[in-house]
Amino acid sequence: MSSIVAIVIEGPSARREELEEAAYALGVQGLEIVDEDVGAPRGRVVVRLWVPSGDARRAERRLRSALSSVSIVIEEVAPMTSAPRHVPLGRGFVVVTDAGEPGARWRARTALHLAGSEAFGDGAHPTTALCVAAIERWPARALRRASVLDVGTGTGVLAIVCALRGASRVIATDVDPLARRAAREAVRRHGLGDRVIVRAGMPRERFPIVVANLYRDVLIAEARGLAARVAPGGRLVISGFAASSSREITGAFATHGLRVVARSRRGGWGCQELTRDPAP
Numbered sequence: 001m002s003s004i005v006a007i008v009i010e011g012p013s014a015r016r017e018e019l020e021e022a023a024y025a026l027g028v029q030g031l032e033i034v035d036e037d038v039g040a041p042r043g044r045v046v047v048r049l050w051v052p053s054g055d056a057r058r059a060e061r062r063l064r065s066a067l068s069s070v071s072i073v074i075e076e077v078a079p080m081t082s083a084p085r086h087v088p089l090g091r092g093f094v095v096v097t098d099a100g101e102p103g104a105r106w107r108a109r110t111a112l113h114l115a116g117s118e119a120f121g122d123g124a125h126p127t128t129a130l131c132v133a134a135i136e137r138w139p140a141r142a143l144r145r146a147s148v149l150d151v152g153t154g155t156g157v158l159a160i161v162c163a164l165r166g167a168s169r170v171i172a173t174d175v176d177p178l179a180r181r182a183a184r185e186a187v188r189r190h191g192l193g194d195r196v197i198v199r200a201g202m203p204r205e206r207f208p209i210v211v212a213n214l215y216r217d218v219l220i221a222e223a224r225g226l227a228a229r230v231a232p233g234g235r236l237v238i239s240g241f242a243a244s245s246s247r248e249i250t251g252a253f254a255t256h257g258l259r260v261v262a263r264s265r266r267g268g269w270g271c272q273e274l275t276r277d278p279a280p
């Protein structure tokens with residue numbers, strides 16, 4: 001059986017997104033990103049990914065042809081440390097992939113414990129990171145005491161991030177019973193049971209904030225229902241679609257009265273923030 005090795009890329013912080021995109025283009029599911037807030041040298045970023053040792057040289061060659069003037073090193077890793085224990089998420093969170101507490105290096109970030117579930121949403125996927133980045137761009141007052149709807153909650157990661165950033169109430173939905181079980185467990189583990197409700201179906205009310213990291217086809221099929229949940233002046237954050245589908249997604253939501261106010265992309269995935277303008 002092939003062992004696992006780490007490929008470590010180091011470059012200037014300003015090139016972080018380019019480094020991440022090149023790493024995700026190899027098809028890896030998760031990266032460890034260390035910036036200067038959590039121990040990288042000043043002005044530098046370190047991106048670490050894990051591949052089977054038999055694929056390492058090919059992966060290294062692909063990285064070298066995609067990225068100029070960065071350091072790329074292959075490191076042996078002991079079997080027990082072959083997967084990342086800490087996955088930084090957005091600017092303020094770190095997903096801890098075991099039951100332990102994060103070490104000193106990560107203390108400036110809020111720990112999220114989402115381990116041990118089969119549900120989607122361990123924080124390592126670019127679409128989750130894009131949604132968290134959008135949520136973190138809002139001023140603190142935008143979420144404080146707000147009601148939030150998280151559609152397709154998976155492990156509950158986005159619902160938990162919203163609650164930890166001050167939302168007074170979060171309704172988190174998922175069609176998958178395994179995901180609902182994982183989300184309830186994570187909500188309980190973070191002591192948020194009084195503020196985050198996990199359920200199967202969509203509520204009828206409108207929300208000032210809706211987040212929905214779904215899949216392209218689901219977003220298009222559910223555009224009407226999702227748009228109907230956004231209050232006038234409210235925000236909808238969507239991801240889970242390829243960046244190349246962005247125009248099609250914009251069109252699907254425009255039909256139901258939503259306008260794009262921000263777009264972002266990472267590793268070939270897209271994210272949009274939309275609003276429903278208040279009636280004149």
Ligand SMILES: C[S@@+](CC[C@H](N)C(=O)[O-])C[C@H]1O[C@@H](n2cnc3c(N)ncnc32)[C@H](O)[C@@H]1O
Pocket residue numbers: 119120121122123125127128131151152153154155156157158173174175176179213214215218222240
């Ligand atoms: C891409 S995962 C996102 C998980 C998590 N929110 C995150 O950002 O990492 C999408 C989730 O949506 C759920 N899902 C798919 N279709 C859905 C629908 N129509 N309504 C609610 N949830 C849905 C899936 O079961 C899955 O857990």
